[in-house]
Amino acid sequence: MNLLWIRKDFRICDNPALAAAMASGPTRALFISSPSQWQAHNLAPIQADFMQRSLNLMAQQLAALGVVTECCQVEHFTDIPSFLTEYCQRHQISNIYANTEPELNEVRRDKAVLSAGLPLRLFEGHCIMAPGTVYTQAGEMFKVFTPFRKQWLAKLASSFAAPLPAPAPIAPAVESSPIEFAYPLRDSQQWPIGEDHAQQALSDFVQHRLADYKNYRDMPALEQTSCLSPYLALGVLSPRQCLHQVLQHFPDALHQPDSGAFCWISELAWRDFYRHLLIAHPKLSMGHNFVAKADHIVWRNSDQDFQAWCAGETGYPLVDAAMRQLNQTGWMHNRLRMVVASFLTKHLLIDWRKGERYFSQQLIDADLAANNGGWQWAASTGCDAQPYFRIFNPVRQSERFDPDGSFIRKYCPELINLSAKNIHLPKPELRPIRYHKPMVEHSFARQRALDAFAVLGKS
Template identity: 45%
Template sequence: MRAMVWFRRDLRIADNAALFHACQSADDGVVGVFAICPEQWSQHDDAPAKVQFWIQNVACLSQSLGKINIPLLIVPTPRFDELPSEITSLAAKHECDALYFNREYEVNESERDDAVAKAADKLGITTHRFHDRVIVPPDSIETQEGKFYTVFTPYRRVWDERVAGETELLASPKKQSKTDIPSDSVPTQIDGFDFSDCDSDLWPPGEDEAKRRLKAFEDHMGQYDEQRDIPSVAGTSRLSPYLAAGVISPRQCLATALNVCGGNLEKNDGAKTWVSELTWRDFYTAVLVGFPRVSKHRPFKLKTDAIRWRDDESDFNAWCAGQTGYPIVDAGMRQLNQTGWMHNRLRMVVAMFLTKHLLIDWRWGERHFMNLLIDGDLAANNGGWQWSASTGTDSVPYFRIFNPFSQSKRFDPDGDYIKEFCPELKDVPASALHDQKKLRKALKDIDIDYPDFVVDYSKGRQRALDEFKRI
């Protein structure tokens, strides 16, 4: 039996369910395939930095597969529509009896996979699908009424019980029977995506780099609960791009956390907090499956469709450029613009600033993030934006609105992060960075060219409160 493995966002050899089971079953070789769909990726707002990172990791994957006699074929096709015929005809051409792939949960991707499976069945090719992007499958956690959870805390309790059976890692496959099928070359450029501004040095591709980062984080995971909200220190794992592309698996991350705490998360607050982030990742994926509307630009809380958002392009552009006059907000947006990544605390701060202080539609911000983030993931990005905008499941209450100055004083007290990304503020005393009146005075005294506040904090906050109260 010859197997074909369809790689998507699972660009690794280790602990890869589809690859593992294909190699276990095949006795006449395994063939890999990856589809490049630029029009579809563009429609899904995938960032150039993200697409470049994918392609670089596909090249690394091809090399790794080659060492175990698995060729990787590249299918270039503009959109998902052509994949049922492309994938299945390629499988038939190379006499593959079965197709293996790991599940994707977004609406378009799920429909694409169903269409491919249907086309494969017509050709007598057996399809095998696996849960791999999550630790606990979305449909295995239900309320007593058989429904999907919409609140994180009770979901987490059940997740903790289920996860005990999901911690075993799958072995990397051994060499397979040789085939006479050569690997395709992996392109370095993709039509419609400009990689010239992508700083790939920040995110070296490959499984080895992902494992190195996980190992490095293991050494200070115990401090994660204390350091994760301080953007000026390397207190997080910086693994999100690798997780989003599947260069490392969430199970590998969980296994490392359990190793740090000796199997008991209650003994290590840092490891416990980090595992909670892995749980949030599963939770938002389950929301995506249980409530498909969030994949279709709809709020989870349908009544919030009645919010009268301000379609103010001038304010939005100031936010995008990091020119709002609020140092912590501007620093976060400039980090995103310069690196394709943003510290998680700052993602919440800038998202709430846009949706509350500026009362601009969260969908504008969600799309802007996806257009730039190297770790852009629909479930996590949508979940985070709807949490900040108070339109989503388990979202922050609408009357809880972050004060940018309080946030920077608490999490960037010395202004180190702000001054790294807003260097024009390097001579402003830290105390002034965290106070509206002191900042204006300092800027005037030092004669610094820095934008005025795009909105008065108190007025913006009250405007949001009034609008949310109205509905």
């Protein structure tokens, strides 16, 4: 009997571990819930709910293929080798099939399983180009994104393979039992589950919005991004499936750098870049700055300021609207993630790790590689990050990307009656009594940040 060990790969199609397991004989599937480990990893309750719903649907799909799915609870990753040893003996498992994960604790967990003598076979399915396959002439991981992407694209041209189809049934259909996690859950019903939905959403995006993606992707009031990140984060959709669909509709996209399709493919390359970095630099999974000089930044770390930022009460309407979007929906537009991260780290001088943790605790699409990469980019502490002296002006960002204030009005209804001219930073006489005054003045905050971050410029 083969065992498919389900992790964050809740899909039947283009699942290398599942395909290999079912191709080699009778298979059963196992998901291991680890509530204490999840708590330590700041797993958002809304993502846990989305995960539980996705797992139940996948279990039903596997049941139709003749594969029984079981969910067992093991509190910590360190307890998994002994649990799997007993489980494999009980079910006479000859091989365990699983797809790799890039995070350090997950890598250590898999090494411990292998060290225990268990027959674990690992497959690459979470990146388009597997970690370790895109490297400099010196054989090292790139430290700058643009040359990484150039090499990534070159390798794609010679080695990109079409996604794997769904495996054929290996036995008559079996029953599927409901699965429940012993973990705090927050309703995720606004996000439909399943790879059929994810594939349809991908298709709609590619056919109707991708051509204009580069022009409109930064406008949060418009529904012009793919909104596929929750499905990619949990492996309901694979990045290879995404790229394949793009190239089906835009076959020349890889050679058209000014196109919307190429712009979105670059986002897939960024996703690979950050995941490759986690493998090459394990310290990133442990909350360390990528740039060593950043260890000398003196953060203010005001708890009062942090709570105001979390609640969307900074007095800067675009920042507040973005944080309220996060708190209300469990998701945030990508341009706004940059704006609020820059505000927290540069305007308030609060350690990026506090913001990264809060995002993890709230986001339905939380993903350590992307979350860490994005926060360190904004804080100028990361690999190929924005220069430390680049400090977003939240008012200019608002005027540029939400010019008529539509997004602000949606999440800050107390500002609904302000004009497009006045909504980006209401003057004291126009500011509604219920709306907070700005917690810090921009030019003062900018200079304070330049002073604090000057350590990054010293040789």
